[in-house]
Structure formats: C-alpha cells, structure tokens
Amino acid sequence: MTLVRIDALGSGGDGIAMLDGQQVFVPFTAPGDEVDVTLQKVARDDGGRGRGASRGRKPDAAAAKAGGVARVKVGKLHVAGPDRVAPACRHFGSCGGCAVQHLSDDFMADWKRQQVQAALGRRGVDGIAVAETFRGGPARRRRAGLTAQSDNRGAVRLGFHARGSRELVDLQECPVLEPELARLIAPLRQVLAGKLAAKESARIAINLTDTGADIQIEGAFDPGPDMLMDLAAFADDFDLARLTLTGGSMGQVPIATRRPPTLEWPGLHVVAPPGTFLQADKVVEAEMQRRIAIAATGAKRVIDLFSGIGTLTAALPQTAEVLALDSAADAIRALRVGADKGRRTWLKTAVRNLMHDPLIESELAGHDLVILDPPAAGARAQAETLARSDVPRIVYVSCAPGTFARDARMLIDGGYRLTSVTPLDQFFWSPEIELLAVFDRP
Numbered sequence: 065m066t067l068v069r070i071d072a073l074g075s076g077g078d079g080i081a082m083l084d085g086q087q088v089f090v091p092f093t094a095p096g097d098e099v100d101v102t103l104q105k106v107a108r109d110d111g112g113r114g115r116g117a118s119r120g121r122k123p124d125a126a127a128a129k130a131g132g133v134a135r136v137k138v139g140k141l142h143v144a145g146p147d148r149v150a151p152a153c154r155h156f157g158s159c160g161g162c163a164v165q166h167l168s169d170d171f172m173a174d175w176k177r178q179q180v181q182a183a184l185g186r187r188g189v190d191g192i193a194v195a196e197t198f199r200g201g202p203a204r205r206r207r208a209g210l211t212a213q214s215d216n217r218g219a220v221r222l223g224f225h226a227r228g229s230r231e232l233v234d235l236q237e238c239p240v241l242e243p244e245l246a247r248l249i250a251p252l253r254q255v256l257a258g259k260l261a262a263k264e265s266a267r268i269a270i271n272l273t274d275t276g277a278d279i280q281i282e283g284a285f286d287p288g289p290d291m292l293m294d295l296a297a298f299a300d301d302f303d304l305a306r307l308t309l310t311g312g313s314m315g316q317v318p319i320a321t322r323r324p325p326t327l328e329w330p331g332l333h334v335v336a337p338p339g340t341f342l343q344a345d346k347v348v349e350a351e352m353q354r355r356i357a358i359a360a361t362g363a364k365r366v367i368d369l370f371s372g373i374g375t376l377t378a379a380l381p382q383t384a385e386v387l388a389l390d391s392a393a394d395a396i397r398a399l400r401v402g403a404d405k406g407r408r409t410w411l412k413t414a415v416r417n418l419m420h421d422p423l424i425e426s427e428l429a430g431h432d433l434v435i436l437d438p439p440a441a442g443a444r445a446q447a448e449t450l451a452r453s454d455v456p457r458i459v460y461v462s463c464a465p466g467t468f469a470r471d472a473r474m475l476i477d478g479g480y481r482l483t484s485v486t487p488l489d490q491f492f493w494s495p496e497i498e499l500l501a502v503f504d505r506p
C-alpha cells in the first residue's frame with residue numbers, strides 16, 4: 065500500500081494521482097483525497113479516460129511508464145478532499161451505474177463544463193467560453209438498461225454490471241432512477257424468478273413515457289404459458305403502459321399494452337417503439353427543447369438529423385417545414401404515425417444512414433436551420449458536408465464532447481462561428497456529458 069494524493073479527476077470519473085512517477089487512475093476518489101493504493105494492473109493507453117482496463121495483465125510500473133494506464137486498488141481514505149460528499153446509494157462503489165456519487169453537485173457541474181472546454185481546446189477551439197452547466201438531479205433518469213441473470217436454482221439477480229466486470233449487482237435501490245421505475249426492480253426480479261434457464265440472462269430496457277412505464281425483456285428464451293400469464297399479471301399489478309418480450313423463436317411478443325406508451329409533446333404525440341431512444345432526463349429534455357425553440361425562431365425550413373422519434377422536431381415552430389431523418393426505421397415510422405395523427409403535414413420523414421450517406425450540400429441548400437443529435441461517435445461525414453453548406457444556423461446536441469469538438473473544428477474551418485456551448489447534465493452521478501451548441505454562419 066502506498067499513500068497518494070488525488071490531484072484531479074480523469075474524464076472517466078476516476079481520481080488521478082502520481083505513483084512512482086507514473087499517473088494512476090484511482091476509482092471512487094475525489095481531488096484532495098489522500099488514500100492508500102496498491103498497483104493492480106496496466107491497460108493500454110486509453111487517452112486518459114480512465115476506462116477500458118485490460119484483464120489479467122500483471123501490475124507493471126515499467127509497462128505503465130511505457131505508455132499504459134496504471135490502475136490501482138483503493139485502500140484506506142486518510143484525508144477527504146473538500147468536494148467529497150456521502151454517496152446516496154448503498155451500491156455505490158460496486159455498481160457500474162454511477163461513478164461519481166461521492167462528488168458534490170457544484171463540483172461535478174463545473175467539472176463537466178471544464179471537460180467540454182478542454183475537449184474544444186484540444187481541437188484548437190479557444191475563442192468560446194463554455195456556459196455554466198444546466199444542472200441535473202437524482203430520481204430523474206427515465207431510461208435504464210438492466211440485466212437479469214438466473215442462478216442454477218432459478219433465483220434471479222437483477223441490476224447493472226459491477227464496474228469493469230461481468231458480475232451483476234443485485235439492485236436493492238437505485239436513487240438515480242425515476243421512482244416510478246425504481247419501484248419496478250424488486251417485482252421484476254420476483255416475476256422472472258424460475259422463468260429463466262440456469263445461468264441464462266435477459267436484457268431489460270425500461271423507458272418511462274408520459275403514459276407510463278414501457279418494458280422490453282430481451283433474451284433467448286421461449287416463454288411458456290406460465291411465463292406469459294405471470295408477466296401479463298405483473299403488467300396489470302404495476303400499471304405498466306406496455307410489456308414486450310423479444311427474442312427466442314417467437315420474435316417480438318406483446319405481453320400487454322394497457323395504454324400506448326406515448327411521448328406527449330405539445331402538438332406532437334408519438335407512441336414509442338419498444339426500447340427506443342429517449343433523452344435520459346425529462347427536465348433536461350425540456351431545456352433542450354426550450355433552447356431549440358429559441359434557436360429556431362423565425363425558421364421556415366428545418367432539418368432534424370438523427371431525429372429518433374422526434375424529440376427535437378417537437379420543439380420546432382409548427383409553421384416550419386421540417387425534414388426528420390434517422391437510420392432507425394421503427395423510430396421514423398413512429399414519428400410518421402404521430403405526425404399524421406396530429407395532422408402535421410409540415411413534417412417529412414425518411415430512414416437514412418447519415419454516417420454512410422450524409423446529406424450533401426444541394427440537399428442542405430435553402431434550409432434556415434439544421435439540428436443534429438448524433439450518437440457518441442459524432443457525425444464526421446455529415447459535419448464535412450455541413451461545413452461546406454450555406455445553412456445559416458446549426459444546433460448540435462452531443463453526448464460526447466470529444467467527437468463534438470472534432471466536428472466543431474470542421475464546422476469552424478468551414479466558416480461557422482461557435483456562438484454558444486452549454487453542458488446539460490442529463491447523466492447525473494455519471495461522468496457522461498451532454499451538451500447543446502449553436503453555430504452561426506456570419
């Protein structure tokens with residue numbers, strides 16, 4: 065054991081300290097902490113994100129010095145840093161769901177702002193001050209991907225994987241989740257008991273829509289009549305909007321649709337496909353929509369790229385002509401049906417792979433605004449053509465500051481001005497960062 069002082073927080077949420085002249089990542093620590101550590105393993109260099117340790121490699125300070133990332137086991141905490149707070153959840157420290165529950169809200173909000181600023185700085189984008197983080201909060205996460213696994217006797221563990229492991233943490237509570245979802249964990253575990261084969265696992269996607277919880281259970285099982293009846297009773301007892309079983313020889317089996325699971329935005333109601341993407345926090349979603357509505361003031365022709373089921377389309381002026389594109393056919397179909405029901409003839413939709421087949425300049429021409437909200441990989445190909453376009457305003461929503469900064473560099477090199485960047489903390493207690501940026505062509 066060696067006593068180290070934590071100097072900073074790495075982008076993966078681990079504390080960073082120096083050990084034998086080598087930087088080490090120390091999980092669940094805070095800047096200013098003084099803790100005992102033991103060198104454990106060295107992974108290939110992951111760019112300082114503090115993730116992705118390779119398994120089974122021996123601790124080796126020399127290998128670490130040669131460019132690896134050294135990981136340590138944490139021992140006794142001797143001195144607590146000034147930003148350390150008591151974590152809210154009993155599973156903190158083992159569960160892989162939350163990495164930074166032990167840090168104050170003020171610290172995390174400013175840390176996320178600094179991370180965005182640093183990501184832009186690494187791409188040479190220096191002339192913009194990243195705004196203060198729009199705050200997140202506990203009990204607001206409305207989307208979760210859990211795993212259930214049966215033991216040899218049919219008892220089920222249900223929760224998130226432990227950090228860096230295949231081991232499941234059997235959740236007894238989850239204070240980051242919307243309470244309406246958290247209350248379902250114990251009964252779900254109970255209803256699945258005895259239904260999965262030994263060591264079999266199932267993935268469970270839970271979305272909280274505006275009409276109730278929508279659960280999709282996915283696994284390679286063939287449900288017998290008992291399982292179907294028990295699951296239907298579970299949906300009734302807990303007033304789920306919908307419960308769907310996916311996988312096995314039956315494909316997708318709708319167990320119960322008690323109400324269509326619907327996102328109800330003003331002027332646009334969309335029934336969510338099972339397991340579809342939702343913004344993780346409804347309060348943050350409303351803030352995103354508010355900012356997009358402001359950015360879209362007066363816009364007559366708008367394109368929503370990576371639209372999903374239309375969360376951001378819903379914020380656009382109802383008088384504007386909108387084209388929404390996404391590669392997920394079920395999401396686009398749901399948006400189409402919602403738009404038709406609401407007589408939104410201004411909305412055009414199409415399925416399109418924007419990574420392989422981005423909109424080209426002639427397709428972008430004549431639009432007042434483009435919104436894009438790509439997955440974490442960013443939108444390199446689309447940013448390239450946007451950089452050459454004459455679209456006067458672009459709103460870029462991102463969940464990955466690194467790829468956002470790469471794409472921002474392209475837009476700026478193409479003549480755009482980065483007008484504002486605001487982190488939006490929809491991944492509370494996690495080091496993940498969401499942001500919304502506005503680019504204008506002067």
Ligand SMILES: C[S@@+](CC[C@H](N)C(=O)[O-])C[C@H]1O[C@@H](n2cnc3c(N)ncnc32)[C@H](O)[C@@H]1O
Nearest residue numbers: 370371372375390391392417418419437438439
């Ligand atoms: C961060 S989500 C945003 C969804 C939507 N804007 C919203 O707010 O609900 C990213 C979206 O990108 C879509 N997507 C992923 N890869 C894509 C691709 N290659 N081409 C087009 N869309 C893609 C996903 O289906 C998903 O809907």
